[in-house]
Amino acid sequence: MHVIVATDGSHASLAGARQFKWIADSREITDVTVLAVISPYAAVPFANELGPQKTARMTELSFSDDARLAVDTVAAEFDGWGPIIHKQIRSGSPAQEIIRAAEDLDADLITMASGSRGLSRTILLGSTASRVQHSAPCPVLVCRPTPQSERALG
């Protein structure tokens, strides 16, 4: 089975990847694709909060580098886990591109985080997660950050 692990560079997405790893049985999974989506028209196309934070010179600001870093950090979570790890960076509207990736890769499961806890965040919804759930071609595992998972991240 082929699983897509989506990351938006947030801590929640890393926590989600760990939750997935904890839930899933690596013997059933052949491939894991770690996916990041850059949205070019947004104010910040991709913001990475994972891995070593370098203070880039602003002239060298590269959102695809940021996305690559986030994908690498999440992919590193699956080191030695078993399945073949693929990395992919796409650009466009996040929900749409995650769904497209699932179609292209014939994925059997999409796993992603739904953002953080808190009332305002619940109202604003992790709308990417809800949109993916609506039209994904396969099951979707939405990881809710819990106090426990946030503590584990330090």
Added chain:
Amino acid sequence: MAAAAEPHVLQPGELKRSITTKQLYFYVVGDVLGSGIYVLVGLVAAAVGGAFWMAFLAGVAIATITGLAYAELVTKYPQAAGASLYINKAFRSPVLTFFITICMLSANMAAVGSLAAGFVRYFSGLIGLSEDAIWVSTIVAVVFVAIITVINLIGITESVVANVVMTFIEISGLVIVVTIGIIALAEGVNDPSVLLQFNTEGGAGSAVLAVLAGVSLAFFAMTGFENAANVAEETIDPQRAFPRALIGGMLTAGVVYVLVSIAAALAVPIETLAGNTLLEVIRADLFFIPATVMLVIFGVIAMIAISNTTLVTVVAQSRILFGMARENVVPAMFAKVHPTRRSPYVALLFGAAIVSALLVIGAAIRTSQAGQPEETQLDIVDRLATITVVFLLFIYALVIVACLKLRGTDEGERTYHANTPLLIVGIIGNLAVLAYTLIDDPDALLWVAGLLAVGLVLYLAQKFFGTKKARLPGDDGGVPEAVEPPPLSKER
């Protein structure tokens, strides 16, 4: 099923770019069209006279040549930072790069301010608000800025389809104006000789000066094309896409501008147009749909057009702040992104606060000057917009110089080459308009000096605090610390 022992294979990160040449073209057209003609046509007409289409023509020509330099540089360095990046590559001077960045930031902020003011003019026209209601219109402007900021916070701007739809709406408004112009020509409303009439008494020399005066205003109408560099990283085949989309888009906008200004000059007397908006053209009631209906339709179109460009400008502004925060030039807090919406909310809110403050201060100054004659009144928002044109002209000239200086370096087989003589004409053009703006309006120098002084203070602060930061690498003031994940306890 894969055996757990099988070593995993890390494939090279696959990057799927998404923006096509066509999408980039619409992005450029939409961005350029919304900013200028809806807001500025009256000012340019007042400065030049019936021949103000020449000012737009000259402005478009100079800007498009600058666009050639941008196209060449983007194909060499397809990264998001735009002018700051090119000038850094060419001159390797941190001070210069820093000032260029500050100039771009203040240019963006002033642009948002004057776009908001332009929006209010159409909004007032729509609901019949008097121009003297300074505070009401300021509130409308601030609410407008707030709504644009919220839209960016939520992050709706990522939709490509919305962008294309907005561009078509903008063009449709201008097609209406051109149609009215054709009707006016057929009905002989204004004598076509008005197109060669200048607001001066002297000979050909003063006509050139009149056009120059208009160009420095019309130039503002072409700004926005540089935002295309923002999406450079995500463009498919940038070597091919950029020159086509950027130059094609600017030429399209230029043709539309010239046609619209000719149409406006034909349809209404210049005295009516001077200082007013394109609504005057609609008010002339030459179209087959009654003016009362058209005024509403056109007002809405104009407001959508202005909103579209404001959205992009706010994105560019918060992105500059985000970049500066990443480099620790401004507090790292500005690089914070919202946990779920992934938008730089601190930078967005700060930008909105500055622009709102500008609008309110502007309104306060205008209120205090209510009794004075119109010439001595200071409209700080319009003033800042003209000041930032000075910055932009300088930056554009410098970008062309950077383009020439970087010839022969970082060139690939497919690098786009702009025409060198044209680029030199572009430098001269930018500098001529710059020189004229400064001679015509020496007060501008004071404002420029003031803004540069603010930049200098920031630069010194960065130097001072920047070195301190270098010594204390742990003290990064709020940047989310590196995640060195402790293993989950429950993970086995």
